[in-house]
Amino acid sequence: MRFKIAPQIFEKFPNYCVGGVIATHVNNRSERGEQLYTELQEEARQLRRHFATGETMPGGSNPLTGNPAIAAWREAFRQVGIKPGEYLSSIEALARRALKSDGLPSVNPAINIANTISLRYMLPLGGHDLDALVGDFEVRLARDGDFFAPPDSQEAQIERVPTDEPVYADTAEVRTRRWVWRQGRKARVTETSHNIFFPIDGWVGLNDGQVRQAAQDLKAKLTEALGAECQDFFLDAAHPSLDIIRDYKVSSPTVITNLKRECDQIDELLTRAVAGIYPTPEELEAKLRSGKQLRVKLGIDPTGPQIHIGRSVALHKLRDFQRLGHKVVMLFGTFTGQIGDVSGHTNARPMLTPEKVQQNVANYKEQVSLILDEKEVEWRFNTEWFADMPFKEGIILMSHFTVAQMLERDTFSQRYQAGKPISLQELVYPVLQGYDSVMLKADVE
Numbered sequence: 001m002r003f004k005i006a007p008q009i010f011e012k013f014p015n016y017c018v019g020g021v022i023a024t025h026v027n028n029r030s031e032r033g034e035q036l037y038t039e040l041q042e043e044a045r046q047l048r049r050h051f052a053t054g055e056t057m058p059g060g061s062n063p064l065t066g067n068p069a070i071a072a073w074r075e076a077f078r079q080v081g082i083k084p085g086e087y088l089s090s091i092e093a094l095a096r097r098a099l100k101s102d103g104l105p106s107v108n109p110a111i112n113i114a115n116t117i118s119l120r121y122m123l124p125l126g127g128h129d130l131d132a133l134v135g136d137f138e139v140r141l142a143r144d145g146d147f148f149a150p151p152d153s154q155e156a157q158i159e160r161v162p163t164d165e166p167v168y169a170d171t172a173e174v175r176t177r178r179w180v181w182r183q184g185r186k187a188r189v190t191e192t193s194h195n196i197f198f199p200i201d202g203w204v205g206l207n208d209g210q211v212r213q214a215a216q217d218l219k220a221k222l223t224e225a226l227g228a229e230c231q232d233f234f235l236d237a238a239h240p241s242l243d244i245i246r247d248y249k250v251s252s253p254t255v256i257t258n259l260k261r262e263c264d265q266i267d268e269l270l271t272r273a274v275a276g277i278y279p280t281p282e283e284l285e286a287k288l289r290s291g292k293q294l295r296v297k298l299g300i301d302p303t304g305p306q307i308h309i310g311r312s313v314a315l316h317k318l319r320d321f322q323r324l325g326h327k328v329v330m331l332f333g334t335f336t337g338q339i340g341d342v343s344g345h346t347n348a349r350p351m352l353t354p355e356k357v358q359q360n361v362a363n364y365k366e367q368v369s370l371i372l373d374e375k376e377v378e379w380r381f382n383t384e385w386f387a388d389m390p391f392k393e394g395i396i397l398m399s400h401f402t403v404a405q406m407l408e409r410d411t412f413s414q415r416y417q418a419g420k421p422i423s424l425q426e427l428v429y430p431v432l433q434g435y436d437s438v439m440l441k442a443d444v445e
């Protein structure tokens with residue numbers, strides 16, 4: 001497991017740096033929790049006294065937004081299109097709460113310590129449960145398909161993160177949005193957290209000395225108060241990465257499991273018996289690691305009495321999706337099966353009667369259930385929406401596509417070039433197939 005800062009970050013902000021502490025064997029249910037919260041409250045009172053007496057805060061002057069460290073984050077946010085008045089850096093949000101007499105709640109001992117150090121040095125200081133992280137951890141720009149689980153949302157709710165937004169992200173998902181704005185729920189530090197990664201963000205030439213000193217203070221306090229074993233680190237453009245397991249000897253079984261086993265399950269799903277993923281493998285991987293249950297559709301037209309053995313490849317892949325907790329939607333083309341699918345064929349298929357289609361469906365369902373857990377399958381039939389579709393609605397649906405688009409398919413173009421007939425109902429078939437996915441709200445086909 002590596003922690004790294006992507007080159008794209010340094011291209012925009014060459015003086016960016018991250019120091020911090022990797023803490024293991026943390027006793028985050030320490031009896032000293034109340035004392036640590038008292039120390040946090042005292043740090044907040046110190047900040048309020050600076051304002052009350054007109055003294056300058058550490059490293060800057062009043063008002064709060066005039067503090068050089070906070071001003072630097074506001075400017076960095078502006079440069080990447082984040083409105084600093086709407087989305088406050090974590091240190092500005094923490095300082096604003098500290099300026100209220102009742103503004104800082106007690107979270108847990110480790111986070112209370114982190115917040116104390118954050119206020120003391122006016123630096124963003126996060127905390128991530130190492131046992132909840134998956135794969136490598138990185139500061140980078142968001143990619144297409146990235147997802148974020150907000151801290152105050154239900155399990156199934158996620159946000160799509162716009163591309164090029166600076167984020168903290170692991171292999172599974174975005175862990176902190178808008179760089180140092182808000183951390184997601186899944187890797188938050190709780191009382192049961194024993195191995196914690198504390199990043200401290202700063203700027204070389206402005207406060208990198210404070211970043212290093214803050215890491216030393218945090219390391220000492222975690223060791224003294226919570227019995228943690230701690231090591232500090234510092235990354236900048238010259239040294240942009242570290243190996244958490246090899247160099248820092250974090251050997252938590254859960255960390256190893258998340259790094260090797262969980263990643264392998266998804267990696268195997270994406271690579272074994274896979275010819276291609278469209279539009280991109282990265283988009284599907286992001287969805288798989290988002291925590292959302294995906295709807296995975298396979299459509300089969302019941303055009304014969306038996307499913308071809310080649311279908312077992314796709315059915316076994318659906319079984320892999322089932323094992324990861326996703327919903328398999330098995331669609332039988334009880335309507336399109338009467339039209340004839342030309343996928344992979346150079347001759348038109350014969351049209352079938354409704355009775356013959358239903359007979360084939362019964363056989364297909366029995367065969368599919370030999371591979372899939374039939375109790376977990378959502379069985380559907382496209383006569384549900386096509387049987388009673390008005391002709392006018394069908395014409396409107398067809399108006400969104402062109403004959404040229406259909407002729408791009410090899411099976412159609414080859415027949416066209418050879419002078420073989422192509423019926424209009426065959427050209428309509430791909431449109432109906434796509435409409436199936438819309439009606440089923442499929443995430444994956």
